[in-house]
Structure formats: structure tokens, C-alpha cells
Amino acid sequence: MWATKSVLNRILNNAQGEANNAQGLHVYWSLCWIASNEQSDSFDCKVTHIAQLAGYRYRTAHAALGDLEKLGVIQIERTKGSARGPSRYTLLGFKAAKRKSQGEAGSKKEGQEKGSAENDAQPRRKF
Numbered sequence: 303m304w305a306t307k308s309v310l311n312r313i314l315n316n317a318q319g320e321a322n323n324a325q326g327l328h329v330y331w332s333l334c335w336i337a338s339n340e341q342s343d344s345f346d347c348k349v350t351h352i353a354q355l356a357g358y359r360y361r362t363a364h365a366a367l368g369d370l371e372k373l374g375v376i377q378i379e380r381t382k383g384s385a386r387g388p389s390r391y392t393l394l395g396f397k398a399a400k401r402k403s404q405g406e407a408g409s410k411k412e413g414q415e416k417g418s419a420e421n422d423a424q425p426r427r428k429f
Contacts, residue, residue: 305334309375328356344392400403
């Protein structure tokens with residue numbers, strides 16, 4: 303299973319509340335589990351499968367996936383024409399998520415960065 307400490311911290315520090323943080327972590331771990339089984343950071347999967355692995359209902363998992371996408375830790379390419387068909391999920395590294403969040407926060411001064419060099423240097427760990 304692949305995950306970085308910095309991405310997990312990003313999910314934990316999400317301002318949506320403790321319950322949503324736990325749901326986000328459970329759904330993210332489910333995505334990591336699937337990615338590990340597929341041996342790829344990108345894979346096709348249905349929300350129902352992710353929900354089942356995370357132990358949540360469809361709507362809860364769907365909402366958590368949206369939150370994870372907004373945080374910039376995953377990318378979702380939704381299936382066109384089928385509301386509940388498989389979508390393509392990509393686990394993004396912390397640097398990609400950080401670039402995305404900095405691009406969205408254009409009003410911030412250049413040079414200000416959240417996190418530390420220690421978090422950026424964390425290698426991906428296989429569990």
C-alpha cells in the first residue's frame with residue numbers, strides 16, 4: 303500500500319471536521335489498498351467498491367472522494383454517460399497536491415509554503 307506521511311497529514315488537517323477527516327483517511331486508505339493491488343497509482347474502480355472497503359455507504363464514500371479531490375491528493379476522471387460506472391482514480395504525491403493548492407491560492411504571497419522540508423522529503427512507503 304502506498305501513502306506519504308505528508309498526504310496523510312494534509313487529510314488529517316483538513317478543516318472539514320474530525321468525522322470527515324476520519325472518513326477521508328478511511329477512503330484514502332481504501333484507494334491505497336486498491337492501488338497496491340493494481341501495482342499502479344492510477345486505476346479504474348466503482349465508488350461502491352471503495353465504499354465497501356472503507357466500511358461506508360455509497361454517499362459517504364462519494365462525499366469523501368470529492369473532499370479528497372478538493373484537497374488535491376487524488377484526481378478523478380469520471381465516466382461519461384454512466385452515473386455509477388467505474389471512474390479512473392489517480393493518487394497524487396504531496397508535491398503535486400501542494401502545487402495544485404498553491405495554484406488555487408493565487409492571492410498568497412510567493413515564497414510562503416505550508417509544510418516543512420522534512421514533510422516534502424518523505425519517501426513513499428510500501429506497507
